[in-house]
Amino acid sequence: MALTYCVLASGSSGNCLWVRGGGVQVLVDCGLSARMTGRRLEERGGRLEDVSAVVCTHGHSDHVMGARVLAKRHGLDIYATHGTASAIPGIPNERSRLLPCDGEVRLGGLTIRSVPTSHDAPQAVALRIDDGESSLGVVTDLGVATATVVEAFAGLDGLLVETNHDVRMLQEGPYPEPLKRRIRGRWGHLSNEQGAELLAALLHDGLQHVTIGHISEHNNTPDLARAAIEKLLAARGGQPPKLAVAVQHRVGEPVTLAPRASATPSLRQASRQLAFAFR
Ligand SMILES: [Zn+2]
Ligand SMILES: [Zn+2]
Numbered sequence: 001m002a003l004t005y006c007v008l009a010s011g012s013s014g015n016c017l018w019v020r021g022g023g024v025q026v027l028v029d030c031g032l033s034a035r036m037t038g039r040r041l042e043e044r045g046g047r048l049e050d051v052s053a054v055v056c057t058h059g060h061s062d063h064v065m066g067a068r069v070l071a072k073r074h075g076l077d078i079y080a081t082h083g084t085a086s087a088i089p090g091i092p093n094e095r096s097r098l099l100p101c102d103g104e105v106r107l108g109g110l111t112i113r114s115v116p117t118s119h120d121a122p123q124a125v126a127l128r129i130d131d132g133e134s135s136l137g138v139v140t141d142l143g144v145a146t147a148t149v150v151e152a153f154a155g156l157d158g159l160l161v162e163t164n165h166d167v168r169m170l171q172e173g174p175y176p177e178p179l180k181r182r183i184r185g186r187w188g189h190l191s192n193e194q195g196a197e198l199l200a201a202l203l204h205d206g207l208q209h210v211t212i213g214h215i216s217e218h219n220n221t222p223d224l225a226r227a228a229i230e231k232l233l234a235a236r237g238g239q240p241p242k243l244a245v246a247v248q249h250r251v252g253e254p255v256t257l258a259p260r261a262s263a264t265p266s267l268r269q270a271s272r273q274l275a276f277a278f279r
Contacts, residue, residue, distance in 0.1 A: 003131045004256040005158065008032065008040040010140075010213035011248035015063050017138060017160065018046060021131035022109020027054045027076075028127060028138050031062040034069035043251045053077040055099065055112055058124035058141060059087025071095040079105060081114070083122025101125060115152040117142040120187035128153060133259035136160070137202070140214040143186040145198040153202050157257045160246070161199055163212040163225035164189035170219040183219070192220065192228035200232055205239070209255050213246035222247060 003021035010017075014031035018041060025046070030037055038048045054076050056064050068090045070076040078091050079099040085091070099105060101123045104113045109132065114125035119141045126139040126149060137153040139145075140162035153159070170180055170191075182188050190198065195212060215225050222245045233240040246252050 001131075002256050002259065003129070003134045003136060003158070004254055005136055005160075006044050006046075006254040007160070007211060007213060007244075007246040007252035008037060008044075009248055009251075010160075010246035011215055011217060012062050013217070013248055014065065015140070015214065016040070016066075018044070018051070019110075019129055019136065021129070022107070024053075024108030024110055025051045026107055026110065026112075027051055027070075028129075029057055029063040030054045030066040030070055031060075031064065032066055034066045034074060037066050037070065040251050044254060048074050048076075051076060053079055053097070053107055055105075055107075055127060056080040056084050056088070057127060057138065058117075058119060058121035059084040060121050060141070063141070064088045067091060079107075079112075081123035081125060084124070086122065099125070113152070115149060117149060118144050118146055118186055120182065126153070128156070134158065134208075134257035135260075136257065139198065142190060143188045145190070145194065145201070150198070150201045155204065155260075156202060156207055157260050158209045158211075158255060159199070159202060159207065159241075160211045160213055161195050161202075162190045162214040163192045163195035163220070163228065164214050165191050165216045165219040166221070166224045167191050167193070169221075169224070170216075173219050175218065183216075189214065189216075192225050195225070196228045196232040199229060200236070203236060203241075206260055207241045208257055209242045209244070211244045211246050211252065211255070215245070215247065217248060 005019045008016040015029045017028040079097045113128040129136045134157035136158040137156045
């Protein structure tokens with residue numbers, strides 16, 4: 001089973017990504033109600049009964065809202081760092097699994113690597129999911145892309161990356177000033193341009209597919225986010241990865257990653273140099 005994923009929802013009202021590979025099915029985050037999660041899975045031919053776990057990136061409600069019911073009523077294991085787990089009380093002990101802040105867990109044939117991010121939730125992480133043939137990066141909810149993040153996500157086959165806000169829309173929009181400061185700060189969210197910069201650092205010939213997501217409904221539009229990414233891809237030239245835009249209220253199209261051709265030493269070298277440039 002090749003690594004396949006599908007965005008069930010993306011944005012500040014709820015995030016959920018369905019991942020299949022290595023003989024298991026997992027959700028990354030569950031910021032929808034359990035009922036809505038089940039409904040959206042069914043739209044793409046999935047069933048909650050076939051999902052074994054939720055891997056939570058951090059404890060904000062748009063990422064963990066459905067966790068308790070999914071654990072208690074549907075028997076899903078909940079993987080979370082200590083910091084994230086403290087934000088989701090009521091998970092039965094037998095369903096609670098520790099996700100390291102900077103390390104790996106195995107789930108069936110999937111290796112899930114957690115990477116610390118700069119975000120204002122305790123022990124927030126981004127995730128690299130690998131089935132041995134291809135790997136997917138889930139990199140949303142970060143104020144800045146640190147060198148650690150850039151290094152940890154080199155050589156991906158698929159990427160879900162944040163393009164949260166358009167700087168001008170945020171600036172001129174309705175949010176109170178402290179909230180604007182939080183969003184654009186080092187512990188907030190990536191703007192379209194910052195998302196494009198991160199993608200530029202991770203771009204390589206083997207990157208097959210990019211999904212942009214966590215797009216603000218107040219401070220951004222899917223078209224502005226897409227335009228920022230397309231501008232970067234056009235400037236880079238070559239064969240660009242396929243691009244999809246994940247939104248809040250519609251289930252995305254499933255993406256299946258082809259097994260990677262092994263990365264050449266020169267590519268690895270290039271990504272190390274980029275990581276260095278980001279320090
Ligand atoms: Zn979020
Ligand atoms: Zn968050």
